[in-house]
Amino acid sequence: MNSKNKVGILTYHTGYNYGASLQAYALSTVINKMGISCEIINFETARFLASREMFSRSPRRLKEFIKIITRVPYLTQLKKRQALFDCYTNKHLPISKLYREESDVIKNASIYDCIICGSDQIWNLSQNDAPAANLLFYLNFPKKQKRVSYAASFGKWVKEAPKYRDVIVPLLKNFDAVSVREHSGVEFLNSVGVDACITLDPTLLLDKEDYDLICQKRLIEHPYVLLFSWSCGNEVVTAAKKIANILKLPLINITPPPRALFSRITRKLDVGPCEFLSLIKYADFVVTDSFHGTAFSTNFEKSFVSIVSDNTPDPRMKSLLDQLQLSDHLVNTAEIDLEKISKTDFEIVRNKKTVLRKASLEFLENALAEFRKDK
Template sequence: MKVGIVTFHFVNNFGGALQTYALSEVVTELNKEKTIIIDYRHWFIRFTDFIRVFPITTNVKEVLSGLTTFKERIGRIKKFQKFNNDNFLTSSLYTSEKKLNQCTPQCDKFICGSDQIWNPIITLGVCSPYYLNFVKDKEKKISYAASFGVTEINSKYYSNIEKYLQQFKAISVREKEGVDLVKKISGIDAECLIDPTFLLTKEQWIKIAEEPKNKEPYILVYMMQKNDSVYEYARKIKEILNIKVIDISRYGFKQDFVDEVCIDIGPKEFVGLFNNASYVCTNSFHGLAFSLILEKNFFIVPSTRFNSRIGNLMNIFNLELIKDINKDVIEKESYDKNEIRKIMNKERQKSISFLKKNLFND
């Protein structure tokens, strides 16, 4: 049986690439046939992904750093392309809904998700291909942990969203707020399932990790949206732990307390950096996810955009947001790792049961 996935697979974004990899790997294992990534590329997602190659910032120092590290960002793009080519079986390229309707991918079942494919801010409105509107048979399509990324949606989008949601065999979303939105808009009861990155075990992620050459202890800083507070906390953590700081950077601007910036890295190097970190400081949803999966001590600074995603993940794992740093906070375990493993295993089995039931139990 052929199963196809529609998601943000093509972006130069670590979370986007790795959640695609995880879901495709799990479905492939369940199906015993390689999952197809339907190569649909929304024009605005392509545009925003492209312009990020250039230093889009009002900080002159960051602009200058960005201009001098252009080669490294091209290197990052090539690593993403290699990762995708090595791991994904992709369909023909589709750049519009019209092309999808004219030549619909030949799959027996379709999944949309995960990631923020239902966030109208990101897709400049409601994007029907991310609701699998090109598939006419309701029994063929499900969503897996699709995310709205927000707690409220403009009511002008309700009628289209309701129409598309009514056409699914089964709906699962990534956040509790998504469950509430689906119910409010369509009256449908959706399931809340964990991000696909949690479907693979720590050991499975370590297998694909590209380990950093330098083995000395370090604090890893990873930001999805720029936030000076993350740097302030990272600086305090360095003062307490007295180890180096590595910053996963887009443009290469180096803060005075940072020892090393990493620009030319792909998804495998990203996992390797998290796996070998002594401590993580992040404001990213997937930064938090990989800290938990790889059992790292971390300090999370809430993102200023789409923050419901992090809050929901914290709630799933019964974690409390720590608002200040001191020696005791940093030197003790961030959380009960055994308890996190139990919750993760439970959520993983719940998600796999959903996939088995709705893809293979006809």
């Protein structure tokens, strides 16, 4: 890649996670559509690599042994799943050479005219629920290029962030343009003197036609209901079974055990990001409690429900569905109304999404205007 107008994206783009992989694809695609050269800075520490393994090579805790034992019957599928993720990353993401150490990224940062800290919980520094946690995602090195964040997130760690303001605020004030994906992030940043706005998750900036370019062919020939939930809690599993029973369709779960271990739901686990898109695109109905399960159900204009657990809706899902006039799709099991959902007018959704995208795309265009190839 020519060093002129070179933009680097620093985000979570691996981890065998559909949302992380596809948001990286979406952001890089949008930037390329703007006529700007970009690549994803391929940073992955050994600690993060170990955390994402399908089978832990060095199990220490009981739950790690349980994970291994319950996944043995799916060994072949899970190996293929990992290979599909790796193939997707190499084929569809414009990645740089691999960096295992923070110091190597810092040493090579000067090749970029701009670095974008991309969407995901990259600013969550909790060592408990963020195995990739690293101050590098705050760009903790001397500034030699423009710095932008797009839909970055602190996650729940935003409540702890004020305790670390002396460390992170000076770094955040080095950014030239800041956007995050949650109101809580804006509130914290504004409280410490950092101007910030909210932008859409990158996966919502593209149309289904954009995803068709990488979407795998139909994988399951017969009609089916798709369950996509990382937690596979009782509420979402019960809802999925209820809907599949009403529709008289088989139910497919793509989350590995030990989640939903005794649910007796058929699993299909040889699923990478391109296969994930296919399973949503061709599903007769999608049941999810995941933000990206919700986002892609709206992108492909599917009949779906986003399940609320413990009467506490995910704030990102609630905000998105409210804005798309789809709030009746965010329900608990007792509130499911398939007749009403079947009458969803997706033309209204498309129009709402166009309006929502405008501000997010304007933020990116303004932040990166100087790097367009036609400048």
